Amino acid sequence: xxxxxxxxLLLVTGKGGVGKSTVAASLALRLAAAGLRTLLxxxxxxxxxxxxxxxxxxxxxxxxxxxxxxxxxxxxxxAMREYVLSKIRLERVYRAVFENRMVRYFLxxxxxxxxxxxxxxxxxxxxxxPDAPGGFDRIVMDLPATGHALTLLGVPQSLVSALPxxxxxxxxxxxLDLLTDPVITSAVLVSLPEELPVNETLELTDALRxxxxxxxxxxxxxxxxxxxxxxxxxxxLAGRPGLSGLVQTYEEDARRTEExxxxxxxIDAPLLRLPRLVRPEIRREELVSLxxxxxxxxx
Amino acid sequence: xxxxxxxxxxxxxxxxxxxxxxxxxxxxLAAAVAMRAAALGRSALVCTIDPARRLANALGLTxxxxxxxxxxxxxxxxxxxxxxAPLQAMMLDLKASWDDLIQRQAPPGQRDRxxxxxxxxxxxxxxxxxxxxIALERLGQLRDRSxxxxxxxxxxxxxxxxxxxxxxxxxLDFLDNEAARWLLDPALRASRLSLRLALWGGGVAAKTIGxxxxxxxxxxxxxxxxxxxxxxxxFRERARAVRALLASPETxxxxxxxxxxxxxxEALRFHAVLGDRGLQRDGVVVNxxxxxxxxxxxxxxxxxxxxxxxxxLRTLGEARALSERDRLGIRLxxxxxxxxxxxxxxxxxxxxxxLRALWRAGSYLLGEAAIL
Numbered sequence: 001x002x003x004x005x006x007x008x009l010l011l012v013t014g015k016g017g018v019g020k021s022t023v024a025a026s027l028a029l030r031l032a033a034a035g036l037r038t039l040l041x042x043x044x045x046x047x048x049x050x051x052x053x054x055x056x057x058x059x060x061x062x063x064x065x066x067x068x069x070x071x072x073x074x075x076x077x078x079a080m081r082e083y084v085l086s087k088i089r090l091e092r093v094y095r096a097v098f099e100n101r102m103v104r105y106f107l108x109x110x111x112x113x114x115x116x117x118x119x120x121x122x123x124x125x126x127x128x129x130p131d132a133p134g135g136f137d138r139i140v141m142d143l144p145a146t147g148h149a150l151t152l153l154g155v156p157q158s159l160v161s162a163l164p165x166x167x168x169x170x171x172x173x174x175x176l177d178l179l180t181d182p183v184i185t186s187a188v189l190v191s192l193p194e195e196l197p198v199n200e201t202l203e204l205t206d207a208l209r210x211x212x213x214x215x216x217x218x219x220x221x222x223x224x225x226x227x228x229x230x231x232x233x234x235x236x237l238a239g240r241p242g243l244s245g246l247v248q249t250y251e252e253d254a255r256r257t258e259e260x261x262x263x264x265x266x267i268d269a270p271l272l273r274l275p276r277l278v279r280p281e282i283r284r285e286e287l288v289s290l291x292x293x294x295x296x297x298x299x
Numbered sequence: 300x301x302x303x304x305x306x307x308x309x310x311x312x313x314x315x316x317x318x319x320x321x322x323x324x325x326x327x328l329a330a331a332v333a334m335r336a337a338a339l340g341r342s343a344l345v346c347t348i349d350p351a352r353r354l355a356n357a358l359g360l361t362x363x364x365x366x367x368x369x370x371x372x373x374x375x376x377x378x379x380x381x382x383x384a385p386l387q388a389m390m391l392d393l394k395a396s397w398d399d400l401i402q403r404q405a406p407p408g409q410r411d412r413x414x415x416x417x418x419x420x421x422x423x424x425x426x427x428x429x430x431x432x433i434a435l436e437r438l439g440q441l442r443d444r445s446x447x448x449x450x451x452x453x454x455x456x457x458x459x460x461x462x463x464x465x466x467x468x469x470x471l472d473f474l475d476n477e478a479a480r481w482l483l484d485p486a487l488r489a490s491r492l493s494l495r496l497a498l499w500g501g502g503v504a505a506k507t508i509g510x511x512x513x514x515x516x517x518x519x520x521x522x523x524x525x526x527x528x529x530x531x532x533x534f535r536e537r538a539r540a541v542r543a544l545l546a547s548p549e550t551x552x553x554x555x556x557x558x559x560x561x562x563x564x565e566a567l568r569f570h571a572v573l574g575d576r577g578l579q580r581d582g583v584v585v586n587x588x589x590x591x592x593x594x595x596x597x598x599x600x601x602x603x604x605x606x607x608x609x610x611x612l613r614t615l616g617e618a619r620a621l622s623e624r625d626r627l628g629i630r631l632x633x634x635x636x637x638x639x640x641x642x643x644x645x646x647x648x649x650x651x652x653x654l655r656a657l658w659r660a661g662s663y664l665l666g667e668a669a670i671l
Binding site: 015016017018021048083084087088093097098113145166167168169192196197228229233236237240241242243245246247249250276278279280281282 | 320321322323507508510511512513514515516557560561562592593594595596599600603607610611614615617618620621623624627628
């Protein structure tokens with residue numbers, strides 16, 4: 001049986017503000033609850049997921065936060081340090097060269113270096129599966145919004161095609177193998193029932209599949225509204241302007257959801273609707289129930 | 300009902316920059332702001348990035364060009380809108396703007412070398428801050444050349460407020476990098492032939508870095524920096540001008556926000572950063588606020604039978620909860636951003652893609668309508 005939750009690396013992305021972090025956190029909680037050792041990563045995101053799940057202390061080092069769940073907030077400097085030390089092994093040389101103010105400054109501008117070391121760290125953990133230290137059964141990445149996510153995920157490919165052979169391009173080879181293996185890796189695209197997010201989901205799908213050769217395993221339509229009222233109901237509400245207005249507004253939202261579903265069907269991947277949440281804050285119980293809905297819908 | 304108004308701002312400013320996180324409706328509001336300024340008699344130009352196709356169509360931007368186009372008065376009249384001054388709109392093509400900048404600024408002999416260099420490709424498309432930089436660079440140009448009295452700039456979606464405001468400095472750092480010179484100076488001065496030798500003779504630092512990023516990459520970067528070094532003075536001057544423009548009293552910022560918890564935190568951080576830099580915060584616009592269902596709805600439930608009544612009750616409860624959530628969000632935003640004027644715009648039943656809806660959104664910006 002091979003559903004989405006059997007992929008070892010889930011890449012969650014979409015337009016800004018569509019609820020990527022919510023979906024990533026829900027997936028991770030669900031996988032951990034199923035007894036799978038799960039790593040939830042965010043990318044230089046101000047520890048947003050940590051705050052959402054009640055673990056604000058999680059930083060650039062992988063930390064075990066609860067049963068079967070570890071978290072990390074990837075940061076370029078820390079990932080760089082880890083990477084360099086794995087290559088040159090001499091703390092002394094690292095400090096002398098890479099902690100030099102000028103060098104740090106310079107390295108910020110080497111294209112793709114920050115992305116390579118951050119993505120490399122995640123994929124290193126993926127490679128440690130099943131039993132090596134640092135190995136996890138599942139890794140969920142809460143990626144940045146579309147453009148930045150594509151830059152990040154495209155790094156191994158651009159290194160392989162653009163760079164002469166060298167240390168960075170040899171790293172890129174194995175990274176590319178993992179990212180493009182549909183048995184291992186799958187993208188989960190989050191969208192909203194509005195025109196722009198749907199446009200972006202369609203474009204993102206195309207970029208992932210044709211340009212980066214990354215499998216798109218599921219589309220999650222967040223804040224979906226299901227139709228509740230028919231024409232007969234509206235006629236029954238004649239003379240009740242307040243309720244008629246309420247019903248019209250509601251059904252307009254449902255219509256937008258249908259329109260989005262219609263367009264997203266073109267993607268040819270399982271499409272899952274998550275209901276619109278009405279609470280002022282997203283609490284853990286909502287994440288857990290969203291996780292269950294995701295698992296159910298994406299089996 | 301009337302509320303706070305941006306009228307004074309629309310009459311006075313030369314430049315309005317709409318900032319905020321992605322997905323809050325910046326582009327649409329930028330268009331509404333420009334339209335209302337034109338209605339007040341100031342010719343206005345809205346400079347958008349990646350608008351929804353339907354919005355582009357509504358504005359008559361069928362040709363997605365990199366230059367201002369006037370929104371036709373017939374199109375406007377068709378929507379029942381009469382403006383007292385011309386309204387122009389344009390799409391900002393970031394890559395084309397970069398190419399254009401290099402075409403204009405690079406010494407003739409270096410142009411192709413720069414445009415084809417892989418580091419230039421990264422700089423113009425992927426380097427953090429480069430999109431923001433070129434948007435600002437273009438703004439500077441428009442400010443100098445456009446005949447519009449008000450320029451409204453929509454900005455790229457930015458994860459961190461600082462990415463946007465620091466863009467001129469960061470890109471300038473890249474092009475005029477003291478550190479790069481320190482590291483690569485021997486290579487920069489060397490001829491192509493001896494570049495590699497010079498580089499590898501360049502000491503332990505270059506050597507160690509080469510082990511990590513590759514000697515060829517280092518060499519290529521050196522070559523790129525060599526090619527652009529002739530442009531540094533011009534870049535510096537432009538970046539200084541852009542920074543000055545942002546801080547100038549003729550420029551104001553509109554922070555577009557959402558009332559939901561995540562959007563709200565980003566907005567508060569952005570607001571604080573603008574303040575720290577001494578930039579003028581003209582308004583916080585909270586977009587897509589869920590309005591309260593009419594109070595009459597409860598009484599209207601009387602006499603309805605199940606299951607309709609139950610479904611209505613549930614729907615009503617959810618609508619109230621959503622509006623309650625947004626009210627709370629607005630209160631927290633207002634507390635955190637006072638005394639910057641805060642304007643709330645309701646979530647419209649349909650997305651704002653036609654001129655009438657833009658006009659309607661504008662009525663909240665001018666305080667002709669209010670929801671609180």
